[in-house]
């Protein structure tokens with residue numbers, strides 16, 4: 058096999074794995090981030106404390122360390138995850154902690170009057186949260202969540218540390234055989250660039266669709 | 279005017295920290311009556327209205343809406359609030375909903391009416407406040423202040439409240455937009471809507487109110503027939519208050 062043959066075949070396989078990893082981690086981390094964000098505002102004493110603790114811990118750990126804990130640490134106490142699931146779990150946990158920050162801030166940014174008006178109509182707390190506050194707050198949070206999704210694409214490459222055969226690990230392994238770092242890492246970088254470009258485009262489209270006059274949902278970048 | 283009592287407020291007290299904002303407020307409103315509350319800034323007018331809708335919990339005193347005691351901690355406060363329409367100084371329309379959806383959401387999510395029925399009621403309420411069809415699908419940010427406040431009135435009205443509370447409904451509006459809002463409030467009052475209105479519009483209050491209550495420093499210091507309270511008050515403070523706001527009013531004309 059020539060260099061390019063081997064490189065491209067390994068790389069396309071790696072891309073597939075990375076995409077697979079992202080299709081699991083992106084939606085789950087967004088959903089979890091939203092839930093934790095809600096808990097951090099409306100969770101009552103216990104819910105707030107637990108959610109804040111979660112964020113405090115996993116925003117304070119480097120993703121790399123969380124990854125090691127999920128793979129080696131959990132194995133030590135008898136929970137054996139495949140490299141793929143250890144990586145997915147670490148990314149979901151880390152990213153949802155960040156996502157929840159955007160969600161919490163956006164909920165708190167909704168002015169008090171919205172809540173008063175909802176209450177004055179006789180809405181229950183849950184109705185107020187789901188039909189009045191969240192539809193507005195999530196629009197405000199969308200640019201931040203979007204940025205976090207872009208980061209997630211990039212730091213999915215850390216999964217190679219625990220042996221997931223994603224793009225970056227494919228690049229490393231091809232390079233160690235052929236030693237052509239310029240070609241290998243340039244092409245690898247372009248693939249990440251293509252993925253983030255596509256994600257940006259999708260997010261723009263989504264922001265456009267959810268746009269409401271009077272709402273600033275443009276991503277600040 | 280003598281009908282059944284719709285709202286009864288008895289000896290209401292409210293403090294924020296060490297500041298007592300309401301110091302024993304009592305009054306009643308009968309069916310179809312219109313009462314105006316006037317008084318300087320920071321004297322507890324907004325706090326009073328919020329207490330009536332239980333958006334703020336009074337420290338002591340009692341409030342009844344007909345036979346239902348709102349200050350009874352065992353009642354379902356959501357049930358009670360459905361029957362009280364609240365119009366805010368800053369409109370507080372739901373930013374993410376169109377005009378008609380703003381009016382419909384209380385009907386579908388609180389009264390649990392089917393969508394088409396809610397829509398019919400919402401359309402009727404919007405027409406009642408002179409919001410025409412071409413504005414129904416606009417978002418709040420696309421409406422003028424006067425239009426926003428009229429949609430907010432329609433939103434409260436659609437719930438078929440027993441009483442409407444207005445908290446300075448025109449204070450956030452440009453002077454040329456206050457007229458259309460006051461007109462709507464007046465029409466509703468003339469149709470028999472029981473109303474409690476906090477306002478600084480002296481002419482408007484004297485025109486539509488059955489009684490004006492002057493609030494100062496957490497107390498109602500004077501109440502009575504509008505013309506008498508405005509032009510021939512018993513209290514020196516009331517006289518000073520009106521001479522001050524009438525002068526400001528003249529300058530802004």
Ligand SMILES: Nc1ncnc2c1ncn2[C@@H]1O[C@H](COP(=O)(O)OP(=O)(O)OP(=O)(O)O)[C@@H](O)[C@H]1O
Pocket residue numbers: 294295299318319320321322323324325326
């Ligand atoms: N949530 C709060 N916490 C602490 N103090 C408050 C709160 N709400 C109101 N106050 C204080 O209570 C007093 C009465 O406020 P309120 O808003 O009822 O006055 P107001 O008569 O409506 O005044 P304005 O004409 O300016 O609207 C003010 O001094 C205000 O600063």
Ligand SMILES: [Mg+2]
Pocket residue numbers: 323324325445446
């Ligand atoms: Mg006020």
